[in-house]
Amino acid sequence: MKNVTTIFGAPGCGKTYALMGVLSDLLKTYSPTDIAFVSFTRAGVYEGRARAMEQFDYKVGDFPYFRTLHSIAFQHAGIKRSDVMTEARYKEFSKLVGMSFTGYYTDDMSGSDDQYLFHYFLEKNNPKMASEYRFEGSFRVFEFVRDSYDVYKRERGYVDYTDMLDMFVEDWEALPVKVAIIDEAQDLTTLQWRMCEAAFRNCEKIFVAGDDDQAIYEWNGADVEHFMGLGGERVILDKSYRMPSKVLSFSTQISARINKRIDKKFAPREAGGQVEIINGIDSLEFNESETYYLLARNRYYLEKYAEALRKRGLVYTIKGEKSVSETLVKTINAYEYRRREGKFKSDVDKLRVKQVLIDKEYRLPWYDALEMDEDDKDYYRDLVANKTDLSSSNIMVSTIHGVKGGEADNVVLMADMTKRTHHGYQENPDSELRVLYVGASRAKQRLFIMPSEARYGYDDDIPLAKIVNKINRRS
Numbered sequence: 001m002k003n004v005t006t007i008f009g010a011p012g013c014g015k016t017y018a019l020m021g022v023l024s025d026l027l028k029t030y031s032p033t034d035i036a037f038v039s040f041t042r043a044g045v046y047e048g049r050a051r052a053m054e055q056f057d058y059k060v061g062d063f064p065y066f067r068t069l070h071s072i073a074f075q076h077a078g079i080k081r082s083d084v085m086t087e088a089r090y091k092e093f094s095k096l097v098g099m100s101f102t103g104y105y106t107d108d109m110s111g112s113d114d115q116y117l118f119h120y121f122l123e124k125n126n127p128k129m130a131s132e133y134r135f136e137g138s139f140r141v142f143e144f145v146r147d148s149y150d151v152y153k154r155e156r157g158y159v160d161y162t163d164m165l166d167m168f169v170e171d172w173e174a175l176p177v178k179v180a181i182i183d184e185a186q187d188l189t190t191l192q193w194r195m196c197e198a199a200f201r202n203c204e205k206i207f208v209a210g211d212d213d214q215a216i217y218e219w220n221g222a223d224v225e226h227f228m229g230l231g232g233e234r235v236i237l238d239k240s241y242r243m244p245s246k247v248l249s250f251s252t253q254i255s256a257r258i259n260k261r262i263d264k265k266f267a268p269r270e271a272g273g274q275v276e277i278i279n280g281i282d283s284l285e286f287n288e289s290e291t292y293y294l295l296a297r298n299r300y301y302l303e304k305y306a307e308a309l310r311k312r313g314l315v316y317t318i319k320g321e322k323s324v325s326e327t328l329v330k331t332i333n334a335y336e337y338r339r340r341e342g343k344f345k346s347d348v349d350k351l352r353v354k355q356v357l358i359d360k361e362y363r364l365p366w367y368d369a370l371e372m373d374e375d376d377k378d379y380y381r382d383l384v385a386n387k388t389d390l391s392s393s394n395i396m397v398s399t400i401h402g403v404k405g406g407e408a409d410n411v412v413l414m415a416d417m418t419k420r421t422h423h424g425y426q427e428n429p430d431s432e433l434r435v436l437y438v439g440a441s442r443a444k445q446r447l448f449i450m451p452s453e454a455r456y457g458y459d460d461d462i463p464l465a466k467i468v469n470k471i472n473r474r475s
């Protein structure tokens with residue numbers, strides 16, 4: 001691409017604000033229809049468009065090219081929504097070939113059928129990465145899945161989102177825009193970069209924003225080396241408005257170990273903050289007025305957090321769901337109201353209670369009168385006894401990938417990783433260090449590190465453990 005300005009931004013540097021400044025300047029010369037704004041995710045596009053509408057008093061329709069690349073490719077292909085592969089169609093395909101595809105892809109799918117379709121998409125999105133990817137399945141089975149999937153789509157006239165990108169690249173059609181802004185560019189795949197080259201080849205100016213240190217989707221085909229090698233003018237947003245000095249210092253110790261990166265120095269939000277090494281979350285005091293991220297490298301470890309929080313009677317969110325069932329809370333409240341007042345508030349409450357009622361006389365307390373799992377009983381008894389607000393939660397349990405782009409007052413970062421992830425770290429340490437950097441840099445105030453439990457015997461070779469050991473030696 002030509003006439004490129006690359007904008008590198010630290011976590012919490014106000015990159016979106018800076019891009020709105022770029023957009024403001026562009027709108028002095030260009031109309032909204034002359035400008036494309038694309039991002040890796042729909043959330044990024046929606047945020048950019050919302051800020052533009054708020055700042056410049058435009059409407060949604062004024063920005064026809066504020067889209068994801070997949071959305072642009074879909075429109076270009078001229079297909080109907082009914083032509084696109086859906087969850088139901090992946091299930092149908094699963095039955096036809098006698099396998100099970102969930103459509104959910106992570107960086108660790110060993111042993112699952114999903115690895116075969118994932119490898120199919122990876123070959124299209126980033127052939128180089130596909131050749132290097134630790135594929136543990138059978139190549140004979142892979143060839144069967146690949147060929148069967150292509151036949152399935154062709155016979156039914158279906159396309160998937162990768163097909164749409166392929167169609168756009170094949171046509172090599174430029175969009176009728178004069179300026180392009182590409183956000184979260186470190187996450188674009190090789191195929192998406194080829195689409196950008198086609199779509200924006202006639203642009204007078206191209207602004208590309210991202211952070212190579214936060215490129216955590218290499219396993220999914222992201223081509224961060226393409227992003228770093230764009231050339232042209234480079235602008236570095238050198239202040240983090242999120243991280244205080246101690247958190248920034250620790251995060252920098254992680255990013256400094258990345259071999260292939262653009263050298264950047266950032267100023268912290270303010271002096272202070274806190275970085276502390278802890279053995280577990282039992283030592284933490286949770287403040288209702290603050291937010292918490294409890295992060296692990298792999299989904300495997302999330303239940304460790306969940307178990308500790310349940311024992312303490314705390315409400316939390318995990319895998320996008322709250323730890324408390326709103327239905328169960330309503331059932332408990334309905335039962336107690338009936339016990340206290342001698343009647344139900346509504347027929348719905350009556351029906352809800354009767355479905356799980358053991359005590360027909362409404363004499364016993366709810367935890368004895370309602371049929372519930374024993375672990376749930378103990379958990380909900382603690383919640384009720386502590387008068388916990390069950391309607392919301394300030395604690396999120398997640399993988400690091402699940403909170404990219406987010407921030408919290410307090411972040412707990414678990415050092416442990418699975419054997420497969422450790423193997424991946426040995427083969428490509430940069431990729432793993434970037435993930436950990438993203439995790440640490442979510443913290444606005446305090447960062448807590450939980451060292452490895454050394455369950456696999458390689459805790460000294462875990463990147464966070466190395467940094468922790470270095471800190472311990474200094475102290």
